[in-house]
Each structure stands twice: as structure tokens, then as C-alpha cells.
Amino acid sequence: MxxxxxxxxxxxxxxxxxxxxxxxxxxxxxxxxxxxxxxxxxxxxxxxxxxxxxxxxxxxxxxxxxxxxxxxxxxxxxxxxxxxxxxxxxxxxxxxxxxxxxxxxxxxxxxxxxxxxxxxxxxxxxxxxxxxxxxxxxxxxxxxxxxxxxxxxxxxxxxxxxxxxxVNQMRAWFEDRDLIEKASYCPQWPKGEKPRPFATFVVRTVHGPLTLYVERLTQAGKPVHYMQTKIAMYEDMIRESGELIREQGGSAMVVWSVGSFHAIEEIVGSIDHLPDSLLQAFVCDESMEDFPNAAFFFAQKIGRRGEVRLKPLQMDLF
The missing domain is CATH 1.10.10.10 (Winged helix-like DNA-binding domain superfamily/Winged helix DNA-binding domain)
Structure with missing residues (x-):
């Protein structure tokens, strides 16, 4: 043949x-x-x-x-x-x-x-x-x-x-507007080694460079365990460096990329620990048409297991 x-x-x-x-x-x-x-x-x-x-x-x-x-x-x-x-x-x-x-x-x-x-x-x-x-x-x-x-x-x-x-849905928006300064990926890491950020995008904003550590959570995997592993990784980064590593003169945050608002509620409602020391927000595929101004959300557990409040994060930086 x-x-x-x-x-x-x-x-x-x-x-x-x-x-x-x-x-x-x-x-x-x-x-x-x-x-x-x-x-x-x-x-x-x-x-x-x-x-x-x-x-x-x-x-x-x-x-x-x-x-x-x-x-x-x-x-x-x-x-x-x-x-x-x-x-x-x-x-x-x-x-x-x-x-x-x-x-x-x-x-x-x-x-x-x-x-x-x-x-x-x-x-x-x-x-x-x-x-x-x-x-x-x-x-x-x-x-x-x-x-x-x-x-x-x-x-x-x-x-x-x-x-x-x-996660490249997000990057494509930034690239289309020539806002990406750097981008790197490490979707997998060798067994036995420390985990690494899934993707890192450094974007230009009106207030200087913003480093976005982007992680993808999917319902076909083990999203709660994966999120717990990555939270521990970022907490280690803060302990070792004093903060999330960022470009000089800029800021940094963790972005959890998910499919839907339903996913945010289920994952956050099931996780035990959401550290206040870590600036983190969710972006879901469901809201990508509104990216970025109405696409980022803070998530907060407000009581018994499963109750989650979502608060929009205004990202009028670009």
C-alpha cells in the first residue's frame, strides 16, 4: 500500500x-x-x-x-x-x-x-x-x-x-492583539519530578506585565486531585520566592481553565483548601465569548460542602 x-x-x-x-x-x-x-x-x-x-x-x-x-x-x-x-x-x-x-x-x-x-x-x-x-x-x-x-x-x-x-483559546485572544510577551508549556512532567505550571503566559497590560499561570481542569480526569497538587506547587513557589514568580515590575496570578460554570461549582465545592495567599481566578469555555472583561471569576466556598459563590473579576487591563 x-x-x-x-x-x-x-x-x-x-x-x-x-x-x-x-x-x-x-x-x-x-x-x-x-x-x-x-x-x-x-x-x-x-x-x-x-x-x-x-x-x-x-x-x-x-x-x-x-x-x-x-x-x-x-x-x-x-x-x-x-x-x-x-x-x-x-x-x-x-x-x-x-x-x-x-x-x-x-x-x-x-x-x-x-x-x-x-x-x-x-x-x-x-x-x-x-x-x-x-x-x-x-x-x-x-x-x-x-x-x-x-x-x-x-x-x-x-x-x-x-x-x-x-488553554490556547485564551492565548489566541492575546496573540490576536499582540499582547503576548512570553509563552511556555509543560503539560506533563517526568514521574518523580516536581510538577510544573501547565502553561505560562506573560501578557502586556496598562499596568505592566501580567504573568498568568494557566492550569486546565477537566471532568474526564481527576480535577480535584490535580487542583490540590497544583495549589501545593504554587504555595511552595510562594514559600521559596516570597510570591508568585513574575516579570519585573509586574504581577502574577493563577488561572484555572474549566469547561463551564457548573465545573467551577463542582470542583470548588469538593476541594478542602483554597488558600487566600494565592491570587487565583477561573475562566471557563462557556464564557470565552466575553473574554476577557466578563470571563474571569473568583470562587469562594460560603458554607457547607458544595455551596460556591462566583464573583466576576473585572479585567479591563488590556
Missing amino acids: DRFNAALEVVPMIEIPPGVWRTKSGQIPLFDHPTLISNMFHYEGRNTNRFEDTLRLINIGFIDEGALFLSSLIMHFRCMSERQVRHLARDRFSKQNEIASRLRSLRKIGWFESLVIEDPETGAKETLWWLGLTAVQYFQFQGHGADLQDPWLLINNNKLVIAVCA
Whole structure:
């Protein structure tokens, strides 16, 4: 079989369990859906790619300036939804469908990898993209190793891809307005080592740089345990440094990225310890259309287990 042939593996629909966290309109946010249908594009040449073939495709113009722009964009974001790619690349291409066609043609040679996720209730779909082995080899050759994510890690961990794309909703807003100064990711860390921030975004504000430590909490994982682990990590940072590490002259806060207001209430209502020493707020997918001015919320337990009060945080800093 031709190594450029590919097929989609369809994961059968799974019945949605009761008690899932939904938006106020009754939907499950796509990036926080516990029973997504996921289709992984299979490229049969992953293990047989040669770097010489990649250079030849660049030399003949198959991988051109437009393709390299899309590749650089996705590389710096680690993973992106196609909606995010189209929005941030819209001024570089005369036609929106040109972006989609380039992504898919380059996927056939292993330059990009993709995952299609689908809501089994509504049929809503999104394609998620990251660099394939062919592109990673090229960018390593160009000296961009620090910005590269191991494609095999993402191929074998769909939940990680979805989580990174979820927090990148926030980054995309800042990037679109040229407010990002720095961005880094550490979605996983080696077993036995100390945990690290999932993502760190340093953004420009009218009051100086703001360092956002962004963590993704999902109902398909163990959100309460994960949050407790990360709270302990940030408390250690404060004990060792006297405060959350921040850019000089700026401030810092922790942002918990979740799918819905329902998620905030369930997680905060179940956690034992929300330290006052840690400036922290929640942003949910449900309110991203109102980002940033009406998208950040403080959460406070107000009594018996499960009672949570949400207070909007005005972020008129940008």
C-alpha cells in the first residue's frame, strides 16, 4: 500500500453518563466532554520519513512560505484548533479555505498531525492540529528545539491535545492583539519530578506585565486531585520566592481553565483548601465569548460542602 494512503479510525459512540457538567444552556463544552467521539488521522509513513525528502519538498515549493507560516504558528502554540489557526492566520491568506486545504495536504506527508473531536449529542466537530514528525525534524534542523513538542506524546494522548487547545483559546485572544510577551508549556512532567505550571503566559497590560499561570481542569480526569497538587506547587513557589514568580515590575496570578460554570461549582465545592495567599481566578469555555472583561471569576466556598459563590473579576487591563 502507498505510504501516503491514510484512514480514519472511528471510536464508537459511548453513552453519556448522568451527572456530567454542562453549560447553562444544557450543552457539554466540546473541550470538556468526557465521552467525545475522536478520529485520529493515520499516516502510514510516520516511521519511514527521510529528512532528505522533506528538504526536496521545500526546494520544489510544495512546502512554501505559507506552509512554513502555518507551521511556525502551530509550533509556538504546541497544539491548535482549526478555528484558532484560521482566525490568527486570516490576514496571511486571501481565502479561508486555502488554510484548510494546506493543512490537509501537508498532513498527507506527515508534516502535520490532526485529531477530529465530535460531540455525540450535537454533532459539533473541531479539528485539532500539531506538528508531525516531518515538520519537527525540519524545525530541529533550524534550531527551534525549545519550541517543539514531541509529536508521539500527542499522538498517544488525545486528552493532552484537547487540554492544550483549550488553554490556547485564551492565548489566541492575546496573540490576536499582540499582547503576548512570553509563552511556555509543560503539560506533563517526568514521574518523580516536581510538577510544573501547565502553561505560562506573560501578557502586556496598562499596568505592566501580567504573568498568568494557566492550569486546565477537566471532568474526564481527576480535577480535584490535580487542583490540590497544583495549589501545593504554587504555595511552595510562594514559600521559596516570597510570591508568585513574575516579570519585573509586574504581577502574577493563577488561572484555572474549566469547561463551564457548573465545573467551577463542582470542583470548588469538593476541594478542602483554597488558600487566600494565592491570587487565583477561573475562566471557563462557556464564557470565552466575553473574554476577557466578563470571563474571569473568583470562587469562594460560603458554607457547607458544595455551596460556591462566583464573583466576576473585572479585567479591563488590556
